Amino acid sequence: MSDLELTILGIVWKKGPCTSYVVAREFVTSPSSHWSGSAGAIYPAVQRLARRRYLKAEKESDRGRTRRLYTITERGLEALRQWLLPPFPDSAAQITFDPIRTRAYFLALLGRDQRKAFLDEAEEKLGAQIPVLRAECERYRRAGDSFSEIAMSGALFEIEGRLEWIRAIRNKLVDLG
Amino acid sequence: MSDLELTILGIVWKKGPCTSYVVAREFVTSPSSHWSGSAGAIYPAVQRLARRRYLKAEKESDRGRTRRLYTITERGLEALRQWLLPPFPDSAAQITFDPIRTRAYFLALLGRDQRKAFLDEAEEKLGAQIPVLRAECERYRRAGDSFSEIAMSGALFEIEGRLEWIRAIRNKLVDLG
DNA sequence: CCGCTCATGTAACTGGTTACATGATTTA
């Protein structure tokens, strides 16, 4: 079972009974862009999960219009629990792919002013994420979903860490001259 | 040009003249697992970059044994500089994919003790990364590569942020009871 | 001489992506 499948399982657990469309929208509107939530990924994955009995489907016919409502099964809940329980794969705690950090390896290529421009841009773009993420946290808080709020706050910790790092670079470069 | 291609370009700039094998090894030994550094990805990408004149190749024949040494061209340097300079794509500052954070959305599924097990596991696995990353920083420092050291320290900021977050969850869950 | 590293590549696969097709329902 892939992380995508398990995440879908989790979404159906929280939102269910719901359609694949609702699951997809959850990915589309999420501030993370790791998965696009494209129909081409979600619909087949949900069908797969239903075929393997992690989800059960009920066909709801509403005057000619048909939609499939999915609910998590006991088997699905068990798989979800197993995913959350130790041991995690080592990859779970590994460093993530940060495009700004990746670029920073090659900062020696830039002159003093261009390096400053790099740091300004990074700080601005990262800073712009904070209100977005705060709003997401607030949204979950208002919905009474404490754990999603806690999870989303993790994204804030991440961005704040990356911002601190940018400021640390600035200080270091001042020291280096 | 993809991030992978530009990263390869940067590696050749730092390590060059070097073989595709050396570039691949750089990815393989990196603490980031975002790209595996598989031959199937690196060799074709390097060939592509050479074909488009971002790299130039010199065939070095050493008694029947042939190896291709690549060097970055002026055109390659220019592309690399452009990549570092503002504006960044919005995706550069977006939150990354953190498997632990993704799991945390569904923590309500677990009981009190299991939640504690989750946090312990996360804290231990993340904590284990710190000495690894410190060693990497130290390695770059000894090599006199300040900017790689600075970039790698960004990974430390990230892990420390994620650890702080885990501790924040612990406190919050104590408050919630 | 055995196993390891250096070195270059290809082939099949995979887990997604974008784009397209279709149609009902809701809202401005």
Place this chain on the structure above:
DNA sequence: TAAATCATGTAACCAGTTACATGAGCGG
């Protein structure tokens, strides 16, 4: 009544992956 949203899917594509094949050079 036009546009947006809900809803379900498929098809072509793509950027990677794993696994395989091959062979030279080197250290124990």
